[in-house]
Amino acid sequence: EKQPRKKQFAVIGLGRFGGSVCKELHAQGHEVLAIDIDEDKVREYAEFSTHAVSIDTTDEKALKNAGIRNFDHVVVAIGDHIQASILTTLSLKELGIEKVWVKAQNTYHQKVLDKLEADLVVHPEYDMGKRIAHKMTSDKVIDF
Ligand code: ATP
Numbered sequence: 001e002k003q004p005r006k007k008q009f010a011v012i013g014l015g016r017f018g019g020s021v022c023k024e025l026h027a028q029g030h031e032v033l034a035i036d037i038d039e040d041k042v043r044e045y046a047e048f049s050t051h052a053v054s055i056d057t058t059d060e061k062a063l064k065n066a067g068i069r070n071f072d073h074v075v076v077a078i079g080d081h082i083q084a085s086i087l088t089t090l091s092l093k094e095l096g097i098e099k100v101w102v103k104a105q106n107t108y109h110q111k112v113l114d115k116l117e118a119d120l121v122v123h124p125e126y127d128m129g130k131r132i133a134h135k136m137t138s139d140k141v142i143d144f
Contacts, residue, residue, distance in 0.1 A: 006031060008071045011049075012057050012088060014041040017103050017124055018077025023048045033071065058087040060095075069095055076102040076118075082109050089116050 034049035104110040
């Protein structure tokens with residue numbers, strides 16, 4: 001029997017959001033590559049990932065050398081550094097990554113990410129606010 005190939009995940013940016021995504025994937029037993037420009041972050045996430053590397057993901061060469069093309073699903077969680085987030089997303093799309101999910105910092109950022117054809121743009125505070133409002137006005141308890 002041919003086993004389906006295991007999905008390869010990568011998380012770029014290990015702040016609160018990216019770090020949480022990375023830890024959860026790892027806890028679920030998935031393979032996850034953790035990436036951050038900050039070496040301290042990379043050291044911190046060594047135990048919460050399959051592999052952790054320190055690179056500047058705006059450098060397309062560095063991305064390629066990290067083997068990013070072998071990954072099916074990459075999450076970009078560089079929130080504060082909008083320029084770096086945009087450049088990273090552009091490179092990932094150009095390298096042909098199947099699914100690129102990106103955290104947006106604000107609606108301008110979101111607009112650009114949509115234009116770059118990011119496969120999913122998440123805006124955690126906004127998305128969670130909406131969910132909470134729905135939960136407040138719903139009798140049924142929904143999962144959030
Ligand atoms: P939160 O912590 O709430 O998720 P955030 O998304 O703004 O907020 P930051 O704390 O800014 O997250 O974390 C983003 C991470 O991205 C940082 O750890 C930072 O070192 C990393 N980062 C920033 N620029 C680059 C880059 N060019 N390449 C790789 N990682 C980067």
